[in-house]
Amino acid sequence: xxxxxxxxxxxxxxxxxxxxxxxxxxxxxxxxxxxxxxxxxxxxxxxxxxxxxxxxxxxxxxxxxxxxxxxxxxxxxxxxxxxxxxxxxxxxxxxxxxxxxxxxxxxxxxxxxxxxxxxxxxxxxxxxxxxxxxxxxxxxxxxxxxxxxxxxxxxxxxxxxxxxxxxxxxxxxxxxxxxxxxxxxxxxxxxxxxxxxxxxxxxxxxxxxxxxxxxxxxxxxxxxxxxxxxxxxxxxxxxxxxxxxxxxxxxxxxxxxxxxxxxxxxxxxxxxxxxxxxxxxxxxxxxxxxxxxxxxxxxxxxxxxxxxxxxxxxxxxxxxxxxxxxxxxxxxxxxxxxxxxxxxxxxxxxxxxxxxxxxxxxxxxxxxxxxxxxxxxxxxxxxxxxxxxxxxxxxxxx
Numbered sequence: 001x002x003x004x005x006x007x008x009x010x011x012x013x014x015x016x017x018x019x020x021x022x023x024x025x026x027x028x029x030x031x032x033x034x035x036x037x038x039x040x041x042x043x044x045x046x047x048x049x050x051x052x053x054x055x056x057x058x059x060x061x062x063x064x065x066x067x068x069x070x071x072x073x074x075x076x077x078x079x080x081x082x083x084x085x086x087x088x089x090x091x092x093x094x095x096x097x098x099x100x101x102x103x104x105x106x107x108x109x110x111x112x113x114x115x116x117x118x119x120x121x122x123x124x125x126x127x128x129x130x131x132x133x134x135x136x137x138x139x140x141x142x143x144x145x146x147x148x149x150x151x152x153x154x155x156x157x158x159x160x161x162x163x164x165x166x167x168x169x170x171x172x173x174x175x176x177x178x179x180x181x182x183x184x185x186x187x188x189x190x191x192x193x194x195x196x197x198x199x200x201x202x203x204x205x206x207x208x209x210x211x212x213x214x215x216x217x218x219x220x221x222x223x224x225x226x227x228x229x230x231x232x233x234x235x236x237x238x239x240x241x242x243x244x245x246x247x248x249x250x251x252x253x254x255x256x257x258x259x260x261x262x263x264x265x266x267x268x269x270x271x272x273x274x275x276x277x278x279x280x281x282x283x284x285x286x287x288x289x290x291x292x293x294x295x296x297x298x299x300x301x302x303x304x305x306x307x308x309x310x311x312x313x314x315x316x317x318x319x320x321x322x323x324x325x326x327x328x329x330x331x332x333x334x335x336x337x338x339x340x341x342x343x344x345x346x347x348x349x350x351x352x353x354x355x356x357x358x359x360x361x362x363x364x365x366x367x368x369x370x371x372x373x374x375x376x377x378x379x380x381x382x383x384x385x386x387x388x389x390x391x392x393x394x395x396x397x398x
Contacts, residue, residue, distance in 0.1 A: 001019075001020045001021065001085045001393065002018065002078070002083055002084050003017075003018050003020055003084070003085060003086055003087070003088055003392050003393055004017050004018075004084050004086075004087045004088070005017075005018065005087075005088045005089075005385040005388045005389050006063075006087055006089050006090070006129055006133065007089075007090045007384075007385070008059060008089070008090075008125045008126050008128065008129035009121075009125055011034045011035055011036060011125075012030060012031065012032040012033075012034060013030070013031040013032075013034065013059060013063065013066065013129060014028075014029070014030045014031075015028060015029055015030070015031075015066055016028040016385040016389075017070060017077065017078075017084070018385070018386065018389045020085075020389060020390075023386060023389070023390075024045060026044070026045050026077050026078075027042065027043065027044045027045060027069075027070060027075065027077045028042070028043055028385075029041055029042030029043060029050075029066070029069065030042075031056060031063075031065060031066060034057075034058065034059055034061075034062050035057065035058065037053065037055070037056075038053060038054045038055050038056030038062070039051075039052070039053050039054070039056075040052050040054060040065055040066075042069050042075050043075075044077055045077075048074055048075050049075075050069060050074065050075045058128065058132070059125065059128040059129045059131075059132040060128075060135060062132070063129065063133055063135075063136055064132075064136055067081055067136055081136070081137055081138055081141065082138045082141075084137075085393075085396065086141060086143070086144055086392050086393070087133055087137065087143045087144070088144045088145075088146060088388040088391065088392030089104065089126065089129065089130060089133075089143060089144065089145045089146065089388075090126075090146055090148065090182060090384065090388055091122075091126045091145045091147050091148065092119045092122035092123060092126065092147075092148045092149070092179060092232075093118050093119035093122060093123050093147070093148070093149055093177065094112075094115070094147030094148070094150055094153075095115050095118055095173060096153070096173065097111055097115065098111075098147045098149075098150060099147075100147075101144060101145065101146045101147070101150070101394075101395055102144070102145060103144060103145075103395065104130050104142075104143035104144060104145045109127050109130045109131060110127075112126055112127050112130070112145065113127035118173070118231075119231070130143060142396055144392040144396065146182060146387070146388045146391050146392070147181070148179050148181045148182055149177045149178060149179065149181055150181055151181030151182065151185045151223050152176075152177060152178030152181050152223045154222040154224070155178065155224060155225060155226070156224065159176065159224060159225040159319075160175045160176040160177075160178075162174060162175065162176070162229075162230075174230055176226070176228075176230060176234075177228075178214070178216070178223065178226035178228050179212075179228045180208045180212070180214045180216070180226075180228070181216075181223065182384040182387055182388065183208045183329060183330070183382040183384050184206045184208060184214075184216045184218065184223065184226075186382055186383055186386070187206055187208075187327050187382055188202075188204050188206055188218045188221065188327065189387075190380050191204060191325055191327055191378055191380060192221075194367075194378070195325070195376070199220065199221040200220045200221055201220070202218075202220070202221070202324045202325060203217075203219050203220075203320040203321075203323055203324045203325075204217075204219075204323075204324060204325050205218075205312070205313050205317065205323060205326045205327070206218055206327045207309060207312075207326065207327060207328050207329065207330075207333055207343070208329050208330040208333060209236075209309070209328065209330045209331070209332035209333035209336075210330035210331035210332050210333070211238060211240070211282060211283075211331065212238050212239070212241065213227075213236040213238050213330065214226055214227045214228040214232070214235055214236070215235070215236065215309065215312040215313070216316075217316035217319050219320045224320065225316060227312055233268060235312075236305070236308050236309065236312070237272075237273050237274070237277070237301075237304055237305055238273045239273050239274050239275065239284075240269065240271065240272060240273045240274070240276075240282045241268065241269055241270075241272060242268045242272035242273055243308070245268070250268070274287055274305075277300055277304065278295070278297045278298050278300070280295070280297070280298055284331075284332050284336060284339070287301045287302065288302065288336070288338065302338070302339070302342070306339055306342035306343045309339070309343035310344075310345075310346075310347065313326060313343070313344075313347065313350070313352075314347070314349075314350065317350055317375075323350050323374075323375040324375055324376065325375055325376045325377070325378060326344065326352065326375060326376075326377045326378070327378050327379075327380050328340050328368075328377070328379050328380070329379070329381065329382040330382060333379070334362065334363050334364075334379055334380075334381050334382075335362045335363055337359045337360055337362070340354070340359055340368065340377070340379070341354050341356070341359055344369075344377055351373060351375055352369065352373055352374070352375050352377060353369055353370045353372065353373040354368060354370070354373075354377060355368055355369060355370045363381060364379065364381065365378070365379065365380055365381060366378065366379045
């Protein structure tokens with residue numbers, strides 16, 4: 001059985017085609033610069049590649065090209081889309097409307113689009129991609145939607161409510177939603193497998209660190225708190241996002257800079273974080289290299305980032321009244337030994353001890369704590385596409 005997984009962004013359409021008999025990747029690629037000019041990069045499981053500029057006015061043309069790449073030419077892997085059993089889509093914001101994976105009916109797609117106000121960069125493109133897929137898929141091939149926020153729907157109200165008047169929650173739906181749920185769910189499940197323990201018996205802090213970062217407290221397999229909030233801007237300092245900031249400081253900067261609210265939002269989302277603090281860039285690799293060469297502002301980024309990670313690990317251990325394991329995943333989490341070691345240093349109160357040699361690993365599953373560490377520390381590469389494919393298969397099988 002073949003499942004196509006689609007992850008739509010505002011100007012991109014990433015995809016993977018998986019053979020679910022052995023969960024292998026048949027093909028993958030990315031249609032990007034949608035609405036600008038257009039480009040596709042594609043790769044088959046046996047190593048054939050394609051790079052091509054093409055016109056992508058909308059997501060419909062991008063999906064049509066995706067179909068052509070999969071079914072014709074040098075990158076052909078299937079004869080027709082009729083070979084695909086279903087398409088699974090990642091959707092960022094499900095709010096309180098969607099708390100589990102579901103079939104993408106017209107009504108569901110409209111509701112996803114209606115939530116665009118809560119995730120303007122993501123939900124409308126998701127809806128566009130779903131409608132584009134429907135136009136070119138053979139009749140009867142189902143589309144399934146998996147929501148990033150669904151994993152965090154288990155948070156208790158003491159964790160998700162803000163100290164605003166209750167009417168803001170009741171009428172405007174302002175609350176903590178959390179994101180990266182698909183990733184946190186996948187890596188915590190993998191941890192349970194490699195530790196040989198029932199996830200219901202584990203207290204885990206999962207650190208998804210990348211250009212966007214979030215940390216989640218997972219108690220017995222369910223999310224009980226997470227660092228991202230109403231939007232993905234909250235929590236840790238990130239590549240270009242500021243993370244948590246005193247709201248009065250935001251108002252102060254907005255007035256002093258003469259910004260409109262939209263300009264201030266842009267300032268916090270795209271000009272802050274690693275980029276704003278360092279003045280160098282948003283990529284942690286560039287920041288680390290500059291810090292090693294003595295750049296003081298680059299050093300500040302590392303100090304702030306690792307300090308914040310440590311604070312979340314400690315606070316979430318307190319929330320769960322214990323800690324069995326810490327997971328590092330995402331682009332930085334999987335590939336930055338220095339971030340992992342600094343974030344876990346001086347956590348003697350939790351019994352966390354890093355094995356320096358084991359921690360040298362990059363991009364591979366590995367236990368990086370010492371044998372006498374009270375809480376284990378693991379690097380677990382995330383695989384959101386595989387989890388989406390598994391969810392899709394499980395739903396259509398029913």
